[in-house]
Each structure stands twice: as C-alpha cells, then as structure tokens.
Amino acid sequence: MVTSNSELAYNGKIEGEVIVSRADAVINWIRTNSVWPMPMGLACCAIELMAVGNGRFDIARFGAEVMRFSPRQADCMIVAGTVTYKMAPVVRRIYDQMTSPKWVIAMGACASSGGMYRSYATLQGVDRIIPVDVYVSGCPPRPEALLDALIKLQAKIKAERSASELFTAST
C-alpha cells in the first residue's frame, strides 16, 4: 500500500549507490531535457520564437532555453520564417555545421511549405533541403504551439535508439 512513508524511488542505502537502467533511457533522458536550440530566425515567425524565451511562456520549463547562435553548440535548429532560395544554401550549411545528434523544427507555414509565398523567390518548404522532425502550423504559430512542438520533439527523442547509434561503428 502506498503511504506517505513509502519510498518509491531509488534508495541509495539499499541499492548501494548503483542504478540499473538502459543506456537508451539514460541518454535520451539527458538529451530530452537539454535541447539547445539554434534560432534560425528568418522572418516574422522569429518574433514568436523570441516570445517563447520570455518569462510569459518560458521555454526554460522544458530545458530548451539555451539559444545558441553557433551551430556547433546547438542540437535543434528552429527554422522560424520564410526561407528564400538565396538563403537556402546558407541554412543547409548551418545545419551541416551542427554536431549530431541534431533535430529540426519547421516553425510556421513558410518554413513548412513556403506558406503564402507561392513565388519565384521562396523555397517551398525547408524540408526540401534539410530533414524536418516537427512541423508547426500557423502564420505565425502561437508560442504555445512551438512549446507543443518541443514537447513532441522530446517525445520523439525519448523513443530514439540512441545507444545503438552511439556504440555501433558508423561511417
């Protein structure tokens, strides 16, 4: 029976300072709760992205408040805005500079599909040049929608087979 005195969690005295778990669970637990975003702010959506970092919405509650302007320190590129063809190779270069594991959130209609810009100058969805993990609808999406995307991304990270990727030789 569960009483207020019951110890449900790990007890160092009994277990002897040892925790047994799965590598995947531990790695994913770490990755999930410290996603460092790379704010790829390209248009109006970037304003909502900034709002997500403010106290009112507070992305820090989900461990993703450390916006990194260097791709080498970032895990998750948030493409917030209209990707023009002129900018597209730059976005791809920055993505290539991010170290693995890395994820991409396409924030807003423009990044997801070109949005209302059915035009000669706009890349019709950033997924044409980089792999996207989560798409966020909206023009612009509410900050809560981006938080929802982050939570979805965290669920995705939790389900990854991280250990096998880490410990088997990759090319």
Added chain:
Amino acid sequence: MSASVDAITYIKSTFPSVTDRLSSDWPAVNVPTGELISVLKSLRDEQAFDLLSDVTAIDWAEGASPRFTVVYHLYSTTSHAAIRVATPCTGDDAAPTVPSVVPLWPGANWHEREAYDMFGITFEGHPDLRRILMWDGYPYHPLRKEFPLAGIETVLPDSAVAEETKAKVIAAPMMGGPFVASAGEMNLTDAEPRAKDESWSERSAKPGA
C-alpha cells in the same frame, strides 16, 4: 504643392522637350532620356529637390514602345514639395538603358541595382551594377511582365548544396491561384479572388479543363 508647380513651370520653360505627365497625387513630368541628367540636376540645384526618395520602373508589357519607363521620385527637404520624373528607356527589350543618377544622388545606388535586378534595366555609369535581391547568376528578371509569378525552374545558388540535397529552384505550386482580383468594371464581390473557382490544384485538375 505650389513649390512643385513652380518647379514644373520652371523646368518646362528651361527644357521645352519636357511634357506634363498624368498624375493623381503630386505633379509629374515626362523627360526624354537624353535630357534626364540635366533636368534632374537642374531640379536638384535650382529648385532644391535635394532628396531622391525612390527610383523604380514600369514594364508596359511586350510589344509596347517604349517597353520600360524609369520613374524618379524627388522631394525637397526645404519646401517639402514632391515631384515625379519619368523617362523612357532606350535600347531593345533585352537590354533597356538609362543613364545612372548615382553621380547626382549617391543614394540612387541600391535603387538602381534593384531596378536592374527586377527589370534588367542597365543604368549606364552605375559604379557597381549587380543584383541586389536575387543572387548573382540568377538568369531572369522577375518583375518583367513575361515572367510568371510562380517562377521558372533553375538551379540553386550553391552548386554543392544543390548536388547534396537534389533541390532545385522550382516553379511554385499555385494551388488554384494566383489569388488576385478579376480586372475590369464589375461588381466588387464578383471580382474577389474567392468568387473564382479555386477548387483545383496541381493534384486535382481544373474542372472542365
């Protein structure tokens, strides 16, 4: 406003080839290309139109003569008057030409680069006539009438990225668009884009087509 009218009177008496141009806001004149620089210089120095606020262009569509007109918007920071000067481009459709006004107003530099980028107008004497919005090497001038809004397929600006991603600059899917109002004299509700049948797209063909 009277300062602009005075300026028009002055410029027309000094340059007889200058004619009035239809305008719904401030006064405007048509100037032959050959006299453009002297007219603008005279407006700047004699009439105190010291600020060139815009340089833009008009494409009158294929077959029109002249096909391209370049428009200069001048403003006086002392009399607060505005005036518009238009001049036809010389040269053929492929390479329309006007003299550059960068020597008169250095601020014209980027305006002329934009007009060059969008319309392919050559500004003779421009110090650095490169594209400003589209990338170097883009093969078209997108604001020309014959250029479709959706664009024309071509290659990405960066060949390494293009090779890796297999991505191209494509004609944008219009999904039943372009969503513009119908032209002509008609009931405004019927002219609305939503009054048209836009149920068709790239994937479902236009009914009856």
